[in-house]
Amino acid sequence: MLPVKRRELVLPTHSSEKKLCVAFFDADNTLRETHSKKRSPHGRHDVLIYQHAADKLRALSEAGWLLVIVSNQAGIGLGYISEAEVEDAMQETITQFASCGAVFGYYDFAEKYDENRKPGTEMAWRLERKLHQVKRKIDWQQSFMVGDAAWKRGKDLQPDGAPGDDHSDSDRLFAANIALKHPGFAFFHPRDFFGRQKIL
Known part of the structure; x- marks a missing residue:
């Protein structure tokens, strides 16, 4: 069973634990890219998931982890893409991964420049509140x-001292901001977590 809309929570079927391990993922260029080569997929037919990510996602899913997508989608507010297109693309993304055995139980996106937008943490706290309503907690340390x-290009240095080459640092700072409240919460770049990104 998958969420049928944004912010709908579906608990992992492989876990009855009161404290859940949660794996948060960005969407674009982390889990998927586009057929159109646009930054974000415009609707379900534009979604091209990273197949090489499926094995690790499936292993987490089978181990009872809650897989979550949190994505900045300011193009909605700016009029570049519709909310319906973003929603359709998210549904297609989780459906394609589910067909590989990797089950996402929640997704959210920030369409404005407000507290929801990463590196702001409201998308994480909203999920925490939803889990609290069903008497579950997040194991933040895991x-x-x-x-x-x-590591933003022209601003940040990577851990090895090399200049940053990413378009932004919002995902890393999202994790850092969560870690201020919950020490131990970790961050990974997809090239380290999944390995080299390519379409298989």
Whole structure:
């Protein structure tokens, strides 16, 4: 069973634990790219998932982890893409991964420049509140974020001292902001978490 709309929570079927490990993922250029070569897919037919990510996602899913997508989609507010297109693309993304055995139980996106937008943490706290309503908690020390917006070009240095080459640092700072409240919450770049990104 998958969420049928944004912010609908479906708990992992492989876990009855009261405390859940949560794996947060960015969407674009972390889990998927587009047929059109646009930044974000415009509707379900534009979605091209990273097949090489499926094995690791499936292993987490089978181990009872809650897989979550949190995505900045400011193009909605700016009029570049419709909310319906973003919603359709998210549904297609989780459906394609589910067909590989990787089940996402929740997704959210930030369409404005407000507290929801990463590196703001409201998307994480909203999920935490929803889990609290069903008497579940997040095991923050075991949980983590994976995203390609890590070390911003012209601003950040990567851990090895090399200049940053990412378009933004919002995913890494999202994780860092969560870690201020929950020490131990980790961040991974997709090239480290999944390996080299390519379409198989």
